[in-house]
Amino acid sequence: MIKRTIPLVLLASLLSLALAACSSSGETPTSTTQPSSPSPVPRAPAEEPVEGEAAGGGEQATGTEVFVSLQDPGGSGAYVFDADEFTFSVGDTITFVVESETEFHTFTVQDLDINVTALGGTTGEATVTLDTAGTFTLICVPHQGQGMVGTITVQ
Numbered sequence: 001m002i003k004r005t006i007p008l009v010l011l012a013s014l015l016s017l018a019l020a021a022c023s024s025s026g027e028t029p030t031s032t033t034q035p036s037s038p039s040p041v042p043r044a045p046a047e048e049p050v051e052g053e054a055a056g057g058g059e060q061a062t063g064t065e066v067f068v069s070l071q072d073p074g075g076s077g078a079y080v081f082d083a084d085e086f087t088f089s090v091g092d093t094i095t096f097v098v099e100s101e102t103e104f105h106t107f108t109v110q111d112l113d114i115n116v117t118a119l120g121g122t123t124g125e126a127t128v129t130l131d132t133a134g135t136f137t138l139i140c141v142p143h144q145g146q147g148m149v150g151t152i153t154v155q
Contacts, residue, residue: 095127
């Protein structure tokens with residue numbers, strides 16, 4: 001009986017370790033408690049001007065604030081941006097304010113030099129002036145493979 005139990009315990013331990021390694025984001029959590037339900041990200045009117053720090057070293061820029069929720073299975077149930085499609089005009093200055101539900105996420109558009117990071121339950125922001133027309137791919141670096149992708153179109 002014991003000879004059969006030991007291999008089963010070892011197999012269960014290995015499977016648990018493998019599942020933990022596959023679902024890990026590489027970040028060490030600072031707390032093991034999770035809120036019972038994440039608070040929704042407030043939405044600002046699309047044309048509300050705000051003051052924000054420009055990417056060019058401390059200058060102040062006026063930008064339209066755009067709120068984005070970075071969602072995950074520990075919160076809303078799937079790896080998604082809410083919203084995941086954006087359209088702006090060349091010359092617009094935008095402040096992206098991103099809030100992560102329960103995991104580490106990024107809001108990254110390599111071609112526009114946007115890279116905002118947020119740990120679970122925190123926010124991050126970046127103010128950018130969109131000088132180049134085109135359609136650009138938005139990704140969450142650790143969750144791109146799970147479909148956390150969007151687009152930013154600059155007309």
